[in-house]
């Protein structure tokens with residue numbers, strides 16, 4: 001099992017979650033983070049850190065976001081690790097309440113840890 005980052009993270013990327021992960025399993029894309037399912041130890045520490053409630057245990061993933069498990073798996077293999085909190089995106093406040101924003105997802109990698 002693993003934890004999964006879902007749609008609310010897109011264009012926010014507050015990154016509070018990465019500071020508490022004991023195994024550095026977050027990976028950074030241009031406008032979203034994902035979790036590596038092979039590294040996540042299901043400790044649950046990140047769930048309450050996310051200000052937009054984007055992170056779910058795999059078994060509690062809402063039906064509408066089931067496909068984010070595959071998205072996390074795919075992009076964790078392509079994007080760099082991020083383990084240090086960064087400033088949120090400039091769009092974070094504007095998009096934190098936006099519900100339908102999956103079409104804004106960008107598959108390009110982020111910078112990761114400097």
Ligand code: SF4
Nearest residue numbers: 009013014015017050
């Ligand atoms: S805290 Fe939430 S919004 Fe911020 S990067 Fe982590 S999952 Fe995304």
Ligand code: SF4
Nearest residue numbers: 021040041043044046
């Ligand atoms: S559940 Fe724990 S190990 Fe998995 S991503 Fe969150 S903080 Fe990291």
